[in-house]
Amino acid sequence: MRKPELVCPAGGLPALKAAVDNGADTVYMGLKDAATNARNFSGLNFDLSTARDGIRYAHGKGRKVLMAINTFAQAGEEPRWHKAIDTAAELGVDAVILADMGLLDYATRTHPQLRRHLSVQGSATNYEAINLCRDLFGIQRAVLPRVLTLPQVEHVIAHTDVEIEVFGFGSLCVMVEGRCLLSSYATGESPNTAGVCSPAKAVRWVETPSGTEARLSGILIDQYKADEPAGYPTLCKGRFEVNHETYYALEEPTSLNIVSALPDLLRIGVAAIKVEGRQRSPAYVAEVTRTLRAALDAACADPARFAPKPAWDAALGKVSEGQHVTLGAYLRPWK
Amino acid sequence: MLPTDFRLPKFLSEIGPKLPQRPWSDALCASLELARFTKQLEADFSFLEGRTLRIVIEDLGARATLRYVNGHFRPAAGDADADVSFRAATADYLKLLRRTEDPDTLFFQRKLRIEGDTELGLTLKNLLDSIEPPAWFSKLVA
Numbered sequence: 001m002r003k004p005e006l007v008c009p010a011g012g013l014p015a016l017k018a019a020v021d022n023g024a025d026t027v028y029m030g031l032k033d034a035a036t037n038a039r040n041f042s043g044l045n046f047d048l049s050t051a052r053d054g055i056r057y058a059h060g061k062g063r064k065v066l067m068a069i070n071t072f073a074q075a076g077e078e079p080r081w082h083k084a085i086d087t088a089a090e091l092g093v094d095a096v097i098l099a100d101m102g103l104l105d106y107a108t109r110t111h112p113q114l115r116r117h118l119s120v121q122g123s124a125t126n127y128e129a130i131n132l133c134r135d136l137f138g139i140q141r142a143v144l145p146r147v148l149t150l151p152q153v154e155h156v157i158a159h160t161d162v163e164i165e166v167f168g169f170g171s172l173c174v175m176v177e178g179r180c181l182l183s184s185y186a187t188g189e190s191p192n193t194a195g196v197c198s199p200a201k202a203v204r205w206v207e208t209p210s211g212t213e214a215r216l217s218g219i220l221i222d223q224y225k226a227d228e229p230a231g232y233p234t235l236c237k238g239r240f241e242v243n244h245e246t247y248y249a250l251e252e253p254t255s256l257n258i259v260s261a262l263p264d265l266l267r268i269g270v271a272a273i274k275v276e277g278r279q280r281s282p283a284y285v286a287e288v289t290r291t292l293r294a295a296l297d298a299a300c301a302d303p304a305r306f307a308p309k310p311a312w313d314a315a316l317g318k319v320s321e322g323q324h325v326t327l328g329a330y331l332r333p334w335k
Numbered sequence: 336m337l338p339t340d341f342r343l344p345k346f347l348s349e350i351g352p353k354l355p356q357r358p359w360s361d362a363l364c365a366s367l368e369l370a371r372f373t374k375q376l377e378a379d380f381s382f383l384e385g386r387t388l389r390i391v392i393e394d395l396g397a398r399a400t401l402r403y404v405n406g407h408f409r410p411a412a413g414d415a416d417a418d419v420s421f422r423a424a425t426a427d428y429l430k431l432l433r434r435t436e437d438p439d440t441l442f443f444q445r446k447l448r449i450e451g452d453t454e455l456g457l458t459l460k461n462l463l464d465s466i467e468p469p470a471w472f473s474k475l476v477a
Contacts, residue, residue, distance in 0.1 A: 013467070206450065280437050281438055282464060283435055
């Protein structure tokens with residue numbers, strides 16, 4: 001049985017250190033440049049100096065660093081994305097996480113020695129797509145979109161020699177990764193083009209007598225009563241009136257938590273388990289990394305008798321978006 | 336060490352707003368400027384130039400309003416229009432200062448509210464997250 005890598009998010013240097021110090025095997029980061037990664041928020045991510053410090057820190061403790069360059073190069077602006085790949089190679093990251101086939105091709109030709117991972121945004125959900133990417137671009141790992149059941153993940157792993165990384169914890173989205181343009185309808189920007197679903201400049205929260213309104217480019221997308229939990233202000237997580245009924249018409253804010261399925265993930269041979277949340281603060285990264293490290297170690301030590309500890313569920317539940325944590329697609333009965 | 340979860344007595348939130356708010360703004364500005372002068376808070380705040388921030392401590396009925404002008408934090412009038420306002424209780428601000436809680440978690444739980452220019456607030460949050468607090472500061476809020 002292989003022990004999966006625990007891959008944790010770093011939106012900045014303190015978060016990277018929190019991940020490393022709390023037991024991440026690998027951290028992933030993005031560059032503070034023009035929208036080359038899917039968490040392109042103002043003030044987030046690494047410049048050259050903090051990236052160097054972060055990589056030195058992680059490598060000094062024997063951990064790996066991945067660079068997400070996982071948005072899609074916009075026509076005529078490819079040099080921006082090419083430069084990000086060159087920068088990642090110069091910085092000496094352990095791999096780049098790419099989604100765009102043009103960029104995979106560029107990286108393959110320009111930096112053949114640089115390890116390439118297929119991003120979740122690359123939206124490859126079957127082994128044929130993954131093996132094609134391996135044949136064309138020599139990818140060594142693929143991150144699976146969060147739409148597959150455990151038996152489907154197992155089927156993919158059984159038919160490819162590419163390492164498979166799956167999501168283990170974090171906010172869920174509508175999971176049409178790499179294909180979602182929903183926020184463009186309200187804001188003109190989407191994760192795949194501009195690296196954000198709800199650019200902060202389009203978001204307004206307004207306190208009113210009936211509650212807090214969340215507005216996106218002026219469009220009312222939700223209203224929270226005083227003690228109602230809130231979610232990220234994205235269109236997909238808004239409540240809308242449909243046929244005279246107001247409800248989460250697309251999805252309810254929810255977080256994924258695969259702790260209870262760890263023995264299955266070990267059995268089917270996933271290579272890595274990823275934590276979502278480069279936009280979150282070091283406190284989140286520390287808490288989630290520490291908890292998943294403990295859970296993963298326990299599952300590896302004795303998978304047959306593994307049971308999630310209530311303390312783990314409490315720690316993860318507390319930092320979750322939405323009132324529910326779920327196993328997402330991994331455990332749904334239908335396919 | 337202070338307890339982690341507490342809420343100050345309710346009468347404070349009722350009396351607080353009737354008291355002068357200027358001392359809160361003065362104290363916060365003085366602390367920030369002192370920290371910067373002694374190179375304990377080295378960050379580029381230029382994105383705040385000409386902008387006004389308000390920090391409301393709900394259970395204390397206190398509000399600090401500050402403006403960043405010519406590269407310095409200055410107290411602003413309590414009734415000045417703020418570009419962005421943060422609202423939370425004392426205990427939750429302390430958790431943020433101690434870095435034991437992340438702002439998104441408090442936001443999901445409705446314990447931290449942001450009004451006004453969300454991008455300005457997010458940029459400030461991300462800037463503060465990118466700084467490693469000096470050891471004396473961590474001890475101070477512990």
